[in-house]
Amino acid sequence: MALEITAARPDPALLDLPWSVPLEQWPEANLAALPRGLSRHVVRFVKLPGQVIAVKEINPHLAVREYNMLRLLQKIGQPCVQPFGVVNGRLGDDGEELDACLLTRHLRFSLPYRALFSQSLRPDSAQRLIDALAVLLVRLHLAGFWWGDVSLSNTLFRRDAGAYAAYLVDAETGEIHTKLSVGQREHDVDIARVNIAGELMDLAAGGLLAKAADPIRVSESIVDRYRSLWRELTGSERFGVGCRWRVDDRIRRLNELGFDVDELTISTDFGGATIQIQPKVVDAGHHSRRLMRLTGLDVEENQARRLLNDLDSFRASQDRQNDDESMVAHDWLTQIYEPVTRTVPRDLTKKLEPAEVFHEVLEHRWYMSEAAGQDIPIKEVIADYLKNVLPGKPDEAAVLGVDTMAMRLPDFSKQESPGR
Amino acid sequence: MATVKFDNASRTYPGNDTPSVDRLTIDIADGEFLVLVGPSGCGKSTALRMLAGLEEVNVGDIWIGDRNVTDMSPKDRDVAMVFQNYALYPHMSVADNMGFALKIAGINKAEIAKRVADAAKILDLQDYLERKPKALSGGQRQRVAMGRAIVRNPQVFLMDEPLSNLDAKLRVQTRTQIASLQRRLGVTMVYVTHDQIEAMTMGDRVAVLKDGLLQQCDTPRRMYDHPDNVFVAGFIGSPAMNLFDVPVVDGGVKFGSIVHPIERSLLTGVGKEVTLGVRPEDLVIKMEGDGLPVTVEVVEELGADAYIYGSTTETAGKIKPIIVRVDGRTPPAKGTVVHLSPKGDHVHLFNNETGLRIG
Ligand SMILES: Nc1ncnc2c1ncn2[C@@H]1O[C@H](COP(=O)(O)OP(=O)(O)OP(=O)(O)O)[C@@H](O)[C@H]1O
Ligand SMILES: Nc1ncnc2c1ncn2[C@@H]1O[C@H](COP(=O)(O)OP(=O)(O)OP(=O)(O)O)[C@@H](O)[C@H]1O
Ligand SMILES: [Mg+2]
Ligand SMILES: [Mg+2]
Numbered sequence: 001m002a003l004e005i006t007a008a009r010p011d012p013a014l015l016d017l018p019w020s021v022p023l024e025q026w027p028e029a030n031l032a033a034l035p036r037g038l039s040r041h042v043v044r045f046v047k048l049p050g051q052v053i054a055v056k057e058i059n060p061h062l063a064v065r066e067y068n069m070l071r072l073l074q075k076i077g078q079p080c081v082q083p084f085g086v087v088n089g090r091l092g093d094d095g096e097e098l099d100a101c102l103l104t105r106h107l108r109f110s111l112p113y114r115a116l117f118s119q120s121l122r123p124d125s126a127q128r129l130i131d132a133l134a135v136l137l138v139r140l141h142l143a144g145f146w147w148g149d150v151s152l153s154n155t156l157f158r159r160d161a162g163a164y165a166a167y168l169v170d171a172e173t174g175e176i177h178t179k180l181s182v183g184q185r186e187h188d189v190d191i192a193r194v195n196i197a198g199e200l201m202d203l204a205a206g207g208l209l210a211k212a213a214d215p216i217r218v219s220e221s222i223v224d225r226y227r228s229l230w231r232e233l234t235g236s237e238r239f240g241v242g243c244r245w246r247v248d249d250r251i252r253r254l255n256e257l258g259f260d261v262d263e264l265t266i267s268t269d270f271g272g273a274t275i276q277i278q279p280k281v282v283d284a285g286h287h288s289r290r291l292m293r294l295t296g297l298d299v300e301e302n303q304a305r306r307l308l309n310d311l312d313s314f315r316a317s318q319d320r321q322n323d324d325e326s327m328v329a330h331d332w333l334t335q336i337y338e339p340v341t342r343t344v345p346r347d348l349t350k351k352l353e354p355a356e357v358f359h360e361v362l363e364h365r366w367y368m369s370e371a372a373g374q375d376i377p378i379k380e381v382i383a384d385y386l387k388n389v390l391p392g393k394p395d396e397a398a399v400l401g402v403d404t405m406a407m408r409l410p411d412f413s414k415q416e417s418p419g420r
Numbered sequence: 421m422a423t424v425k426f427d428n429a430s431r432t433y434p435g436n437d438t439p440s441v442d443r444l445t446i447d448i449a450d451g452e453f454l455v456l457v458g459p460s461g462c463g464k465s466t467a468l469r470m471l472a473g474l475e476e477v478n479v480g481d482i483w484i485g486d487r488n489v490t491d492m493s494p495k496d497r498d499v500a501m502v503f504q505n506y507a508l509y510p511h512m513s514v515a516d517n518m519g520f521a522l523k524i525a526g527i528n529k530a531e532i533a534k535r536v537a538d539a540a541k542i543l544d545l546q547d548y549l550e551r552k553p554k555a556l557s558g559g560q561r562q563r564v565a566m567g568r569a570i571v572r573n574p575q576v577f578l579m580d581e582p583l584s585n586l587d588a589k590l591r592v593q594t595r596t597q598i599a600s601l602q603r604r605l606g607v608t609m610v611y612v613t614h615d616q617i618e619a620m621t622m623g624d625r626v627a628v629l630k631d632g633l634l635q636q637c638d639t640p641r642r643m644y645d646h647p648d649n650v651f652v653a654g655f656i657g658s659p660a661m662n663l664f665d666v667p668v669v670d671g672g673v674k675f676g677s678i679v680h681p682i683e684r685s686l687l688t689g690v691g692k693e694v695t696l697g698v699r700p701e702d703l704v705i706k707m708e709g710d711g712l713p714v715t716v717e718v719v720e721e722l723g724a725d726a727y728i729y730g731s732t733t734e735t736a737g738k739i740k741p742i743i744v745r746v747d748g749r750t751p752p753a754k755g756t757v758v759h760l761s762p763k764g765d766h767v768h769l770f771n772n773e774t775g776l777r778i779g
Binding site: 038040151153178179181182183184186187190193194195197198199201202203205206208218219220 | 433434435472474475476493495507508509510511512516520521523524652692
């Protein structure tokens, strides 16, 4: 059997990778030492020119299945890692058949939970991570996707204006249905609860869990968060005909949660005395879509909300409420947003995404202004932020181009063996 | 431990015209190992998921013990889907890996310790409870994962094709492990597979499904010796049963040049032809003489036995492939014509219109 690479846009550099070697034994030179979650399969990050891909060694049948599942999720706009390809027909140097490899693009600026929970976690951050996972799970369920293995290990987090945005990373057990039953959804939620508890208890057992997080309490909160979000997004409500404003109110509440309402059923009872409404099709990304339309910026939902707020205050401060919105947005982009994000020196761009930097600068302006008791000009804020805040942050993009040897953990077993 | 009952239960997926599981009725005894088997798309996974609470039941009921669970959520049903993706936690001991989910459920320490110890005994993991998963072999790790399900003391274990991703050797090994584990635990098990060999070797009883309809639910022995219809006859057994339409004549049915005697009462009311089934090992082979003439095309030698693959044109003019098991020491040569007749009364007759068994 010959090596077979299936990919939408195959990169010829893939051919140079040592496919005849079991993934576990790949030379350091090919690898990028990025943090990972728990996994039963061997997973490694591999450097290709200009990008990093995640390689998972897995049974060929499962590799193809997961690849197709990720493509489907991608197509229907769900937040997940991007599938890159499948490598099949691997033969070892001894002629032995090797498992296939599933390739996904490394999600830039993504943080596995192990990194997040073991950093000095702020008390409310654990909750924010769980909230992000609840949003992800609700979105997937609305799309008819049953995950089957909801866990922190199978989720990646990106910073999102002080909160987090969650991405699905492991679709191995997933199934697509026309519509999920209550039982299927509850099963996923239960799996999430047990897995999250296990993962946090594991960190605690290793002395790696921030004091702020109590495994059982945190794991139980996924259930509440999921259910209340689901109810808000899909539940029906009934009110008297005199309260029509409640229709708009419901839509506004959904928008605030970051969802657009694409379809809403309204029905009256026989007497016509009460109205019942129920959202039928809701679509995540209310703010990020609006920002994208106005500015072309592709950012996370909360970042978008933050940026839109700033855009609104820009508009008000310039007294341009009656101007065309997209004109104002263009000016805001060139006069406010880009000057801030472009001032970040090249060597600091791997710390945080531009939109997150902008968010932090806005936060910093608030702190500085409060301390000074007056408004501080944005230029001053940026200078202070770049000097005193950003350099102290860890690189979160990926270690693209950085020498991984420097990051290698000492392998004591190898060092000792020659002496024996 | 508990009985399980599918009571006229149906599931029609939204957008489908026909039910994927159609009025399924099965009574599963306490401690029984029941296998749901059938070709792809027959509805076996759907049936299992209805029992687990993952698929809505549109019509009918599902009972676990004396509780009607039809509308209960999965976690209230007291069933465990085993071999789900269970992660092992590197910093936690084997005991904690097995027992942590009980801690979340609020069960006290002493009870957890007891259940973990019991499960470890059954799984042969007593000496490893304080170790970290890293220090275990692959098979031991798999058993820790099973332990996670066992300590919950579920009433029923459910498994859906748990072995489909293993290679052939590991598959046989794990098959035995699961079967013996189930016997030791004495727990009720419902197991889904498309592999009839797996079904026949593991199940106390086997339920064969086709197009959402239960075809037969019986012990492996009974299923093999007494298939209720043509579908089951052809599905169970490897190599498959030989099936062909034969003319009904006075005193029996015609089998090549001979008349195979059949009790007259059985053949009243059937048409001109019936479907006759005979397993490869139930054919007597003669080099010449009476019977069904068959040309030997391939001889597969397996040591003690050999299979001959041939074909006959004597069946209503159509060429019919036939498989016969013969003594491995004296198989007929390729190209020869042999004459077959059924051994004693080892024939199965089916109505060739309804497919139902006659007698
Ligand atoms: N595209 C990616 N970008 C960033 N990180 C990734 C990517 N793919 C995998 N990872 C990391 O690798 C880890 C393991 O990947 P994955 O969950 O797919 O493996 P697995 O063996 O299928 O896991 P499981 O045991 O849950 O089945 C993830 O937790 C994640 O941290
Ligand atoms: N979510 C769904 N929506 C619509 N139809 C479905 C859905 N799931 C299954 N079906 C259909 O129901 C039938 C039974 O499916 P099921 O998965 O139970 O079969 P199975 O016997 O387990 O098959 P396999 O061995 O291929 O897994 C099939 O025709 C399938 O296409
Ligand atoms: Mg995973
Ligand atoms: Mg996986």
